[in-house]
Amino acid sequence: MGRKIGMDIHRDFAQIAMVEDSLLRDAGQIGCRPEELRAWAATLREDDEVALEATGNSEAIALLLRPKVARVVVSNPHKTRAIAEAKVKTDKVDARILAQLLAADFLPPVWLPDERTSRRRRLIARRLHVVRQRTRIKNQVQSILHRNLMPRPRSATPSALVAVPGCSASRCRTTSARRSTRCCDSWTSTGQNWPSWTDESPSRPWMVRTSVG
Known part of the structure; x- marks a missing residue:
């Protein structure tokens, strides 16, 4: 039976905990750079399962780990905390909670888009940002002209x-x-x-x- 691994993700590192043979243990920390994640992923087994909370970099980490393990679950952090609220909040505790919930198959996942959908979402979000910036600048120009009693441009x-x-x-x-x-x-x-x-x-x-x- 594969191991159930919980990852508490941060910007520069991830805290690891795992359930193996019904025993929960800490597994240290790893860096969140691509080369460090690939080196750690090479030590995983094909029947392992990994759980991590949805953060800004969780999608990229999940894409790196997917080919190496049986399943990668990205959980909804709000629902996860509602299920298992810890009195003491540390990186190790969060990683352990993720590993335990994954072992119990009680982890609320979020939908992960494929690569094509991810690219389209990023493109649409970027275009929306540019359009909003353009509108904001236009409104600022109109406001400056109006404040100085200047006519609108033709x-x-x-x-x-x-x-x-x-x-x-x-x-x-x-x-x-x-x-x-x-x-x-x-x-x-x-x-x-x-x-x-x-x-x-x-x-x-x-x-x-x-x-x-």
Whole structure:
């Protein structure tokens, strides 16, 4: 029967405890750098099981350990503490609790995404952060202009484009229509110069400027 190993994860190290042959014991500390984790994972057996709480680096550690053991369980820390609340909180105690709960099959796990899903989640989170930063900076600029009695820049005035034949202005003024037809995008968010895009010219007879208000 495989060992049940509990890991109390920190930024630079992890405290280890394990249940082996129904006996609970401490197993020291290991570093949380990739090379140190790989060296420790090489000492594990294929029928071992490892438990750790969900933290900022738990997903990366779980990915390193998965190929070496039978199962890696990342637990919900709030539910784990509700199940086994310790009066004395130390790294060794936390590691022991994880090992004991894993041995009893009483550990509430969290869902771990695959690598493709993880990449998409990171990409979406990063894009959301950039969009929020961009909006915050725009609002700061508008606030500074307003505080100093300055007019808004021309590119910030409400306006839209009637772009392709058969596209009505009222339809293209809505966000949902812009997203579905891609004919009248939000030009103010692209940083483009309004006159160069919206002035009528022989080369662009289908582009006319129209007021949204």
